[in-house]
């Protein structure tokens with residue numbers, strides 16, 4: 523496997539970053555997780571736009587144009603001859619001194635890894651707990667910025683591991699349900715689909731937006747509004763979305779069984795449609 527690192531393709535074993543890189547020292551950087559389906563990079567443009575928005579928000583100037591960055595991703599898939607893959611694209615503040623001041627970092631580090639797609643988790647539905655770790659409020663570190671700071675999610679994931687379940691849901695500081703550790707949350711009640719709004723403490727998932735588009739095209743009403751734990755517990759169906767997870771049904775939350783532990787009809791329909799469009803929407807790698 524070859525990795526793109528600061529303008530060159532190097533062997534995976536040679537793809538190394540300085541211990542003075544602020545991405546490592548402080549989590550100072552931004553990233554994207556992207557999928558390739560059958561030679562099509564799913565919504566590449568949307569991922570690049572989000573990466574540049576994240577970078578702008580933390581005043582990190584990426585020394586490549588968006589078009590050049592798209593080519594970096596396409597080439598990384600191409601040189602590794604991949605058709606179905608997971609891509610990790612990262613831009614860090616770069617090498618600085620041991621102080622946290624980013625003014626000392628003059629050159630952002632850019633790398634892109636593409637690996638064969640790992641098997642999907644939980645096709646049959648996952649079990650979830652609510653974490654006691656709250657999602658960061660928008661005025662602390664806005665989760666809309668896909669930064670290298672994932673400790674908040676990692677701590678929630680550790681709780682899920684200890685509880686012996688697949689995933690943890692995080693609440694905001696007011697107690698509303700906002701998202702999973704690396705995924706967005708949807709519920710279905712009486713045929714209406716509901717998910718937290720983009721102005722809340724969430725990352726605006728590209729899978730989330732795709733599923734909303736699909737649902738509206740199929741004629742469902744989609745409401746973007748705050749969700750309480752009670753609403754989740756008594757929902758007809760619950761599912762999560764994310765690049766890594768895709769669309770995964772949730773069958774149990776904090777011991778409350780959803781839809782008698784079975785995958786709901788709306789979830790099935792949306793998943794079927796997502797599986798169809800994911801091979802179409804995006805940038806083709808090979809002619």
Ligand code: PXG
Pocket residue numbers: 555665675701702703704705706724725726727728729730763764765766767
């Ligand atoms: N919320 C958060 C906090 C995320 O990190 C999503 C939602 C879903 O966004 P997309 O655009 O992927 O639909 C993410 C996704 C993982 C993993 O292993 C997930 C993400 C990042 C790193 C790892 O599941 N981000």
